[in-house]
Amino acid sequence: PSGSEPATKIVINLERLQQLPADKVGPLARYAAAIQSQRGDYNGKVLSIRAEDLRSLAIIYDKTPGELTDQLIDWGVLPPEARPAHRVD
Numbered sequence: 001p002s003g004s005e006p007a008t009k010i011v012i013n014l015e016r017l018q019q020l021p022a023d024k025v026g027p028l029a030r031y032a033a034a035i036q037s038q039r040g041d042y043n044g045k046v047l048s049i050r051a052e053d054l055r056s057l058a059i060i061y062d063k064t065p066g067e068l069t070d071q072l073i074d075w076g077v078l079p080p081e082a083r084p085a086h087r088v089d
């Protein structure tokens with residue numbers, strides 16, 4: 001969708017992520033696991049990541065950051081509030 005904007009605050013739902021098929025979320029799941037490992041942050045139900053990481057993940061998924069934001073919301077990995085408020089038709 002042309003109007004998509006990237007999420008500004010990226011808080012990944014780790015429980016939801018684990019429920020989704022690996023062929024869809026594999027790269028994201030590995031990325032999140034790597035960040036958890038680097039931080040030593042294993043106990044959370046959610047994981048806050050950098051806006052810069054969304055840009056890197058968008059390249060991996062061959063989408064714009066805004067399109068990936070929409071995809072993550074569709075999957076339930078990000079809450080709908082993650083989409084920045086934008087103009088209504």
Ligand code: C2E
Binds near residue numbers: 046
């Ligand atoms: P918040 O940012 O709204 O986060 C709410 C809760 O979500 C956190 O409660 C924590 O249980 C969980 N959470 C969010 N991101 C992560 C994450 O990357 N890993 C894990 N394991 N849990 C996460 P918590 O920890 O009691 O923090 C309460 C509030 O304190 C946060 O609300 C935030 O306002 C502040 N805070 C905590 N850590 C940081 C931080 O590293 N940076 C900043 N700026 N604020 C922080």
Ligand code: C2E
Binds near residue numbers: 049050053
């Ligand atoms: P680093 O980038 O050199 O960051 C060192 C420390 O600075 C981090 O230790 C953390 O305490 C703090 N820090 C840096 N940026 C932020 C930030 O935006 N918010 C908060 N709350 N703290 C920040 P930590 O957490 O033990 O992370 C160790 C290393 O793991 C980081 O070194 C970085 O290389 C990697 N890492 C951790 N989380 C992320 C992430 O979300 N994205 C990326 N790309 N790398 C991460």
Ligand code: C2E
Binds near residue numbers: 039048050051
């Ligand atoms: P946060 O801790 O509330 O940080 C909000 C924003 O402040 C970050 O957005 C970043 O632009 C800036 N910031 C905070 N600490 C640092 C720092 O040490 N160095 C630099 N250069 N900038 C900093 P950003 O990057 O989009 O990160 C969003 C959230 O992701 C952070 O919220 C934090 O919850 C988490 N995060 C990012 N990197 C790390 C990290 O290395 N370790 C940990 N534990 N959490 C991180």
